Amino acid sequence: MTEKKVKATLLDADEFERTLSRLAHEITERHANLEQLAIIGIRTRGEFIGRRIADLLADLEGNEIKFGTVDVTFYRDDFRTHLPSPEIGPTNIPFGVDNLQIVLVDDVLYTGRTVRAAINSIMDFGRPAAIELAVLVDRGHRELPIRADYLGRNLPTASNEHIHVHVVEVDGVDEVLLLDYGQ
Amino acid sequence: MRTPAISLTNLIGLEGVSRSDIQTLLDTGFYFRDVLDRPIKKVPILTGINVVNLFFESSTRTRISFELAEKRLSAEVVNFSAAASSLSKGEGLKDTVRNIHAMKMDAVVMRHPAPGAALQLSRFVDAVVINAGDGTHEHPTQGLLDMMSIREKFGRIKGLKIGIIGDIAHSRVALSNIFGLNTMGAEVTVCGPGHLIPPFIEELGVTVNGDVDAVLEWADAVNVLRIQRERMGVGIIPSVREYRNRFGLTVERLARHKKEIVILHPGPMNRGVEIDSDVADGDQAIILDQVLNGVAVRMSVLFHLLGARELLEEA
Numbered sequence: 001m002t003e004k005k006v007k008a009t010l011l012d013a014d015e016f017e018r019t020l021s022r023l024a025h026e027i028t029e030r031h032a033n034l035e036q037l038a039i040i041g042i043r044t045r046g047e048f049i050g051r052r053i054a055d056l057l058a059d060l061e062g063n064e065i066k067f068g069t070v071d072v073t074f075y076r077d078d079f080r081t082h083l084p085s086p087e088i089g090p091t092n093i094p095f096g097v098d099n100l101q102i103v104l105v106d107d108v109l110y111t112g113r114t115v116r117a118a119i120n121s122i123m124d125f126g127r128p129a130a131i132e133l134a135v136l137v138d139r140g141h142r143e144l145p146i147r148a149d150y151l152g153r154n155l156p157t158a159s160n161e162h163i164h165v166h167v168v169e170v171d172g173v174d175e176v177l178l179l180d181y182g183q
Numbered sequence: 184m185r186t187p188a189i190s191l192t193n194l195i196g197l198e199g200v201s202r203s204d205i206q207t208l209l210d211t212g213f214y215f216r217d218v219l220d221r222p223i224k225k226v227p228i229l230t231g232i233n234v235v236n237l238f239f240e241s242s243t244r245t246r247i248s249f250e251l252a253e254k255r256l257s258a259e260v261v262n263f264s265a266a267a268s269s270l271s272k273g274e275g276l277k278d279t280v281r282n283i284h285a286m287k288m289d290a291v292v293m294r295h296p297a298p299g300a301a302l303q304l305s306r307f308v309d310a311v312v313i314n315a316g317d318g319t320h321e322h323p324t325q326g327l328l329d330m331m332s333i334r335e336k337f338g339r340i341k342g343l344k345i346g347i348i349g350d351i352a353h354s355r356v357a358l359s360n361i362f363g364l365n366t367m368g369a370e371v372t373v374c375g376p377g378h379l380i381p382p383f384i385e386e387l388g389v390t391v392n393g394d395v396d397a398v399l400e401w402a403d404a405v406n407v408l409r410i411q412r413e414r415m416g417v418g419i420i421p422s423v424r425e426y427r428n429r430f431g432l433t434v435e436r437l438a439r440h441k442k443e444i445v446i447l448h449p450g451p452m453n454r455g456v457e458i459d460s461d462v463a464d465g466d467q468a469i470i471l472d473q474v475l476n477g478v479a480v481r482m483s484v485l486f487h488l489l490g491a492r493e494l495l496e497e498a
Contacts, residue, residue, distance in 0.1 A: 071214070073214075073228070074214075074215075074218065074226035074227075074228045074256075074486070075226060075227055075228065076228065077227075087186045088186045088210070088211055088214055089214070090214060090217060091214075091217065120227065121226075124221060124222070124223035124225070124226075125221060125222060125223075126222065
């Protein structure tokens with residue numbers, strides 16, 4: 001078992017909240033018509049972050065924003081590598097995706113493979129007009145040509161460093177930590 | 184909470200399968216049910232995986248259900264049925280399978296008339312083996328889909344009272360149901376003609392009751408087994424009418440029990456023998472849910488045995 005050490009707190013609760021708020025504002029700047037917008041969070045952490053961005057957008061605009069979640073387990077391409085998956089969960093997209101502007105939300109952007117899987121999953125529900133990506137943290141190490149349209153923090157990491165995003169809903173606290181997994 | 188990898192490497196039967204493995208297979212089955220409700224009822228998780236369906240005994244729905252499950256997981260599927268095979272030229276199971284195995288199959292789904300055939304197969308292939316029915320032994324995916332349908336209806340399995348009615352002695356469905364339901368904490372009573380109840384079956388943890396009305400009065404759900412017509416009139420079941428009168432789920436019999444009872448049937452049905460048409464098509468029957476759950480739970484079994492081991496964390 002490798003030793004996991006917290007090296008730094010990258011975002012505390014206040015910074016976390018401000019970052020989400022900024023992301024929500026950036027989304028409204030690009031999308032005049034929120035009727036045609038839907039937020040889809042990638043399970044598990046992206047679900048909570050996406051939900052909060054949708055709520056922030058609803059507060060800004062006064063209207064409910066379409067919100068869904070996607071579980072990418074059945075779309076992953078890496079099941080022969082040893083990456084543990086969280087709990088398999090529901091994909092819940094309670095609206096037709098055809099012709100919508102969709103903003104996918106995840107906590108950490110890393111290899112890009114999860115985002116690729118989420119895009120494929122959404123495509124199986126219909127044909128959106130466009131899909132954009134919002135992430136809280138980009139830690140680098142991309143393996144696919146994917147980038148965030150809305151980015152909280154750009155935090156290049158070494159390969160033995162990991163980013164842990166904690167959210168109030170699951171972990172009791174909002175924070176982003178940098179962890180050292182040793183050699 | 185993470186979804187654990189199951190500890191099974193093959194699915195030969197539900198005997199001895201842990202509660203947590205069954206729980207995981209059913210939980211994931213419900214997520215595949217959601218997939219089956221989507222516009223595109225297919226996911227790519229088993230892309231590049233090769234599965235052969237080996238059917239040494241005739242089967243329509245089980246074979247189609249497995250094939251659909253495999254295709255909806257994007258696996259490559261090869262079908263092999265006994266009638267069209269070199270089995271009719273005298274080739275034995277072992278050679279047939281070794282040949283197929285040389286074609287680099289990742290999994291073999293097998294139906295075979297001999298009890299124990301699936302276990303035997305698993306000893307000489309290193310592909311994943313899934314038993315699709317081996318003689319009078321087990322039919323584990325049927326047991327799982329029955330449990331999934333029961334859980335869908337009641338929201339739980341633990342504590343439920345389940346009756347199994349029919350030819351218990353020759354039924355692999357009965358045996359898989361008994362093992363699975365017992366593990367999941369349901370109470371099971373078997374009911375049927377005395378000579379079709381195996382001796383010492385109580386040792387599997389079930390109650391025997393020959394009075395179908397008493398079982399209906401007691402049960403939350405009953406699984407009505409097919410009376411195999413090939414066994415009728417050969418001394419095992421002397422008369423269809425007598426069987427219907429004593430054990431059939433008739434409209435009149437159900438009307439006498441003023442209670443909701445959930446009715447399962449593994450199919451194919453003999454309407455008018457073990458179950459009346461109006462009962463089979465009525466509100467209390469969940470027979471078509473079973474068919475859909477069959478595809479979903481087979482997807483779950485294939486996913487967990489073929490795809491998920493590395494994806495999910497060891498429990």
